[in-house]
Amino acid sequence: MNKFLITGLGNPGCLYEKTRHNFGFFILDQIAKKNLIFFIKKKLGFISEFTFSGKKIFLLKPSTFINNSGLSVKYWMIKKKVLLKNVLIISDDIYLNFGKFRLRGKGGNGGHNGLKSIEKEIGTSNYARLRFGIKNFSNKRIDSYVLENWKREEINSLFTKLDEGIKIIFSFVENGLQKTMNLFN
Template sequence: MKFLLVGLGNIGPEYALTRHNAGFMVLDRLAAQHGFSFSMTRLAYTAQWQYKGKQLFFVKPTTYMNLSGKAVNYYLKQEKIPVENLLVITDDKDLPFGKLRLKPKGSPGGHNGLRNIDEILATQEYARLRVGIGNNFSKGRQVDFVLGQFPEDELIQLPDYLDRAGDAALSFCTLGIQTTMNNYNQ
């Protein structure tokens, strides 16, 4: 059985440790822990890994956040993966830092990457793992906040947080969405 795990973010060193790159960070952490690596391919950095009898295909789109749907659609078709085996991992400013929320479907909630995926796939019926980044910004400063670096106190906690998010993503592939939601949604 094949799964497509997509981490959303923006390419380039200026975005590397920004809150908006939480999806990239989760996949990078999984790769570092389990010894697989990403290669530049069409529209994305991709990697493959066998885990507990499942074939996992990882995608970090190089299309920038707001055009993520192009890469998601391409790899769903290229790898012949059904949309029910898609998990999109993204930041969420409406969740406090440290909280995870897995949902089987939903609206983009103001997230332009999810909005573009919804438009290109013509559905909201795919799983998404939202990684809370908090919303400690003043009116009109949302862009600066999501494209900003994590503060030092959050950077200290970030490795454990990314590990939990990675564990949730692997659980989605092996135990299914309901069990994973029960175990990881707080």
């Protein structure tokens, strides 16, 4: 059976729950809710698993905080024997307009410390990543902006965007990276 590791980046704890930087956790929570599954606290993360289209999917929310996400990703890739081509990392992106998704099979980290950590731990930047735009139109420092709670108007739009993101994730599992990029980018 093919195995997939879908990792949402974020910071654990209620202090960070509604922050922009926790988009990865947020979308995985919505997938879990829709599929009536739960996360269990395990080594280096909160993990959930289920089967979709004959494929085993592991949802991972690292408990290492964003800056050390790579430790969790590497550990669970090895533990669950997931091939790199079946790993998808979901993160926020300060340079994309709010609400825009971008799926790529490789690339730079764009200054995102979670992506930097993953590259360091797995030894490559050739892994699939789904970024969600949270572009900062204010003059705030990036580190404080990403750790702010969503604004009310962002939350209203956020829920309408979630379905698109979830479709992209399940297409990645069902159709692979290239076909999914052709469909959604």
